[in-house]
Amino acid sequence: MKRIKGGITAPAGFTAAGVACGIKDDEKDLAIVASEKACAAAGVFTTNKVKAAPVVATRRRVRRQGTARAVVINSGNANCCTGKKGVEDALRMVELCGEVLGIRPGEVLVASTGPIGKFLPLEKVENGIRHAARALRKNGAHDAAEAILTTDTATKEVALAETIAGTEIRLGAMAKGAGMMHPKMATMLAFITTDAVIGEEALRECLMKAVDKSFNRITVDGDRSTNDMVIALANGLAGNRKIRGGAGLKAFREMLELACSELARMIVKDGEGATRFIAVTVKGARSFAQADKAARAVANSNLVKTAFHWGSPNWGRIMASLGYSGASVRRDLVDVYLCGKRVASGGAPADFNAGKLSEALQRKEIEIVVDLNLGDFEQTVWTCDLSAEYVAINK
């Protein structure tokens, strides 16, 4: 597998554009990604009971037909909690996008991100769609990646190539994230394109596994924002022998997992106000579900996040969050390691070199490992620290 240039348009047959249509002040806020050929489409959507209008529309399209040719995305407005008008506005976006691209509206997917509870400025959006459609080009990936951002400070793009059974397959991806403090409420959008020949079902299966190992590690399982979605489109232009199983499927899945995992890490690192990337591993749990609960409780604790913001080895806060996580925990069996150094042994303070640890805690990437010593299951989740900057951003 190798890294290539090009982001979301790296695979054959994809073009993209990102324009400023005035939803935001003076920033790109509308993107289109299009394929010259119909694509197998798969998607993973928020499980939040309050779903934005574009999520409902896109989910229905992907599930019913499993194919698509374009995605239109706006930032600066979530089109969520906008009643009937919101549904009409989302449908108008796909209809107009289909019209200007000369494809059926049924082949267009739609996504939105931004504040909830405000009506879309539809005329601006319509002008933006017309403008973006004219601007579609092979090297428009970065513009599109910019146009989907909200409080993100940088674009998130990946492009990979891999030879599968003698044919080079390309994969491109872009995402937006931020708002990682309480991951439950961070809108996360990710779009993945590939020129691989692969059926909808295999694509969906690969995508679900990849999302589990990447985006779901930074969000509370089943508790996503109103607008989250991850979409994969495969247009088959690489002309490979269709990926169905065996080594080909494995290689494709690895490529997809790497792309998703890189985007997920970029999202955490660009969390609102984040200064540190924190990987929380809980091992020795009685089940995977318990390892997962425990790791998420630690990762979501504001007190743990602030401690690591200040580089403080306050493992007591880790113990407290394990205790309320809902996982089986026996205090006197728990070992805690920070950056590879054991700070608690059997639930009590361990001897450690405070100076060296304190140095290690200044790093940009922090590793917390908890061993519950109760079983054989393990989970790792990713989070960031909590800074005063987070509060300032979330006006």
Next chain:
Amino acid sequence: MKRIKGGITAPAGFTAAGVACGIKDDEKDLAIVASEKACAAAGVFTTNKVKAAPVVATRRRVRRQGTARAVVINSGNANCCTGKKGVEDALRMVELCGEVLGIRPGEVLVASTGPIGKFLPLEKVENGIRHAARALRKNGAHDAAEAILTTDTATKEVALAETIAGTEIRLGAMAKGAGMMHPKMATMLAFITTDAVIGEEALRECLMKAVDKSFNRITVDGDRSTNDMVIALANGLAGNRKIRGGAGLKAFREMLELACSELARMIVKDGEGATRFIAVTVKGARSFAQADKAARAVANSNLVKTAFHWGSPNWGRIMASLGYSGASVRRDLVDVYLCGKRVASGGAPADFNAGKLSEALQRKEIEIVVDLNLGDFEQTVWTCDLSAEYVAINK
């Protein structure tokens, strides 16, 4: 019912002291509350699976014997995750306190609050216990209330009197809180004294109900810090006819509930970095459990808390947290009111006077009311806003 002076020592027969013994730098950190006569004792304890040594010791005493004559409390160190030595230290505290007070160690309860995972400086604590025992006096309530604080900025004290069946009953109380951002990890201690004649069982029943309507409104049910406890002591010196049921029990319960509810509100208002008190009511839920889940999800959302810190009527964040709360929510039925003004109707924006609302949101006490319009159940929880100051405090 009337307010009286005196805090925790307002009821007949109670004395208290608070001293500085050196666990903290230059601040009071050790308190004793004592009764001249044995008391009926009741307690509510953290359900965190990681329990501090003093919680385990005190819970055992209260549950087994239901009586006590004194409580010794230190701040500056939680004596939690301290292994066998922690257990021995907690027992040494009650043993020495019993010795210097001339009562059985079995009659002494113990509580600790502060950082987790550090051994108590036992010699300092022993000196503090000796010192505090000598300092016990009728007007020592405020000293004791000071000595139990951690990041609190003010003491939390209440004293009430009520005539029950012709006899005046007095009740005094003190608490410590703070750390309200993620209430799951705030150590909360509250101590209540009364001279009422009441049995252990009736006292326990009244205490549990009062805690449910007060302290449990500011914490995630079943998810408390490692050190939380609420203790009530009744020494019977008022000489009233024993409170068993009927109007007497009702009056006593009301007094206890008022005291607990006032302390709970003081804790929220003094939350770390808090600038606003926020009451979140969810009504129209299908069950009480669902109203409770939904209200807590809103109250615990960092994004909701930051929005109200900035006085921003961002009701979309309320909708999103309802959506992941686990409660039944039908987006298109939800009404949201901020400070009495309807901002969302049927899950979509309502017409409201933004200027007036913005003024109302500058108040120190903010009211969020959500009507799910699905049923008849309702719950109110209390929280505070999230400020940059919170991050600074939690080094």
